Amino acid sequence: MNPKIIIDLNKFTDNLDYIGKKMKAKSLTLTHITKVYAADPKIVKAADENKYVDYLGDARIENIKNYPQVSKPKILIRIPMHSEIEDVIRYTDISFNSEISTIRFLNNEAKRQKKIHKVVLMVDLGDLREGYFDVKELHKAVAEIVTMTNIQLFGLAVNLTCFGGVIPDKGILQKLVDYKNSIESSYGLSLSMISGGNSSSLYLLDKDGIPEGINNLRLGEAIVIGKETAFGQFYDEMHHDVFTLSAELVEIKEKPSVPFGKIGMDAFGQKPVFVDKGQMLRGIVAIGRQDIDHLGLVPIDKRIEIVGASSDHLILDLTKCKKDYKVGDSVRFYMNYSALLRAFTSKYVNRTYIQQQYNMRNFFYKKGDRPIVLCHH
Structure with a gap:
């Protein structure tokens, strides 16, 4: 019945394969973001079955709650609300955070549910959306997190282009790597995920512009439409009518x-x-x-x-x-x-x-x- 969205699952898988191969060639893990299609279960299932997808992420806990049974770790990429803490611990493996007060609630709830929850700290490198802008505040948060019993500091991430329109480049992403190195040496940690942004960072793959130390990208639009979003360039090798x-x-x-x-x-x-x-x-x-x-x-x-x-x-x-x-x-x-x-x-x-x-x-x-x-x- 009209109106309707016509979804070509084969073309969706082709796009995942194309981008996934490019990323694996650069030793990058792929977090596929499911929010644009409201975490439609059939599409999520296709993404979960794809060998190039390492994580599944969404901005809405409601979407993640409606995921089908999946094998890949689930990430809440929007900063959790205090009112949804219980669901965050129950339904996700990893959450992106920028407020220590929220992480304290996550720790308490994870303790109550007898779980270890992983957090990735957002760092603001100029786009002025979410993330720690002050380095001292970032280190202060890390110092407290490492004392928590049920929280594991899993990594760092940056978001660019979505709000301020700042285009990622090698220099900006190197700052994230520098933060990673500083935290690891200061606290004796090994951070597993250093996520260098979204589909606007994808163009750097072809320019050798992603510095060593960045090991993850979070991609939604690039997969579903077949283009990078820093300059809006389509990939001729991808489907644009998924x-x-x-x-x-x-x-x-x-x-x-x-x-x-x-x-x-x-x-x-x-x-x-x-x-x-x-x-x-x-x-x-x-x-x-x-x-x-x-x-x-x-x-x-x-x-x-x-x-x-x-x-x-x-x-x-x-x-x-x-x-x-x-x-x-x-x-x-x-x-x-x-x-x-x-x-x-x-x-x-x-x-x-x-x-x-x-x-x-x-x-x-x-x-x-x-x-x-x-x-x-």
Whole structure:
């Protein structure tokens, strides 16, 4: 039933294989982040069965709780809330942290549940999202953590590009390695995970730009869309249509391209601007902003143009289409990260899975064939 996300599990596995091989060649472990597809159990299962995936991670404890039975260690990558401490210990193996007060609660709960919980400390290297910014505060936290009975300091991690837009480079990541070396020598530790960021760090693999000592990357968007996110470059060797969106036409009528009357605010508090293109064959598909980021959609039929969207409707210009679309027909779209994230989050968007066989030699994109969508980290 439309609207629906069409999920190609074979293409998803191909993308994991391609990135996984690149990372293993550089002695890096792969944490696959499952949040963009809301930890869909069938997709999580495919990731868990992939030999190149070392860890599974998500920002939402609710997603991790709904994982199928998996063999890979589970990581909560968003800093835990105090109100979810019990679930963090019960359902995850590792959590990313930046507040010692939270780690104290984790230690107490891990003791109550008779578990050893691993923590990775986030370090802020300039993007100004989460993490220890002051080196003294970082060392003070480490000094307390090593005295805890049920917490193991597992490593350090940095997040870049997501908030401040800071592009990772060798110099920035070397600072994380320097912190690692300082902590290990000061406290007699051996840290297992030094995580050098997300899909925006991936471009450094091809430039020999990841310093020795970084041994992990956390990848979501690169796997599901087939691109690095520092500069938004697609990999020709990867699928860019692992996920596509299908929505159904509920109206097709010829109408003017500009509304009549005085223009005020739309339903989202914005004043829309229209270009007069004369009479237009307008189609409406049954999906809207409650379900999708329409700015992140690209029609697979290149002759279709997206006019705009309300809460429940996506307005299309079908004027230049060669296909004679009818009410009830489906229109398919590529999605960027933002559109994909919202579509999977919406309870009104269904899912269908395909595992068709295809000739690997024929899937590669020629220049200009790939979907052009807005970069979203």
